[in-house]
Amino acid sequence: MIAFEIAPEEQAELDKALYDALNPLASAIRSRQTGLPADRMWEASPVEVALSVLAAWKVMDAEVRRLTAHAAATAGSYGASYEQMGAVWGITRQGARKKWPDAVSRSAPATAGRSALTLFGGTAELTQAPSGDWSWAGVGADGTHVAATDGKRYATAEEAAAHAGAFLKEHAVDRS
Structure with a gap:
């Protein structure tokens, strides 16, 4: 398995960013629990302060899990396997399948020159022309349609998928 490590200065930046994101949430939770305004957050008892910080970390943990599942589904929609996702996450293929059961489509593989992309509640179909160029057509979750990208062609399926994903x-x- 691949081990991903970050440099000490990257760890310090990450810690700062997480604490910067956590503090307003912890203050809001503490304010709701104690009735004190957010600007008087340190006037609560040390136990209340510590518990509100813990509660904020729980909220952030749930959000990270949701965003992680979304990232796994995105990787799976682009063709990543459970083995690849497991390697990135530091777990086995089976562990990745258990963690993100719907990330990889179990449907039959797409025929050469044609594949489907499902993201953000919408779908797009990628199509390869006889020339080898790619195009896409899609329907967004809001019902907006795009037909064959209005003649625009892309050199690779990945490039077409990136444009379809942005749509x-x-x-x-x-x-x-």
Whole structure:
């Protein structure tokens, strides 16, 4: 398995970014629990402060898990295998399949020159022309249609998929 490590300065930057994201959430949680305004966050008891920080980390953990599952589904939609995802995550193929059961499509492989992409609640179909160029057509989650990218061609399936993915993201339905 591949081990991904970060440099100490990257770890310090990551820690700072996480704490910067955590503090407003912890302050809001503490304010709701104690009735104190957020600007008086340190006037709560040390136990209340510590528990609100713990509660904020729990919220962040759930959000990281959701975003991780989304990243795994995206990788799977581009053709990544459970073995590859497991290697990146430091777990076995079976562990990746258990962690993200729907990330890799179990359907029959797409025929050469044609494949489907499902992201953000929409779908796109990639098609290879006899010349070898690629195009795509799609329907966003909001119902917006694009037909065969209006004659635009791409050199690779990956490039067409990137443009299709950007369209699908732009036309996703906000679920918040």
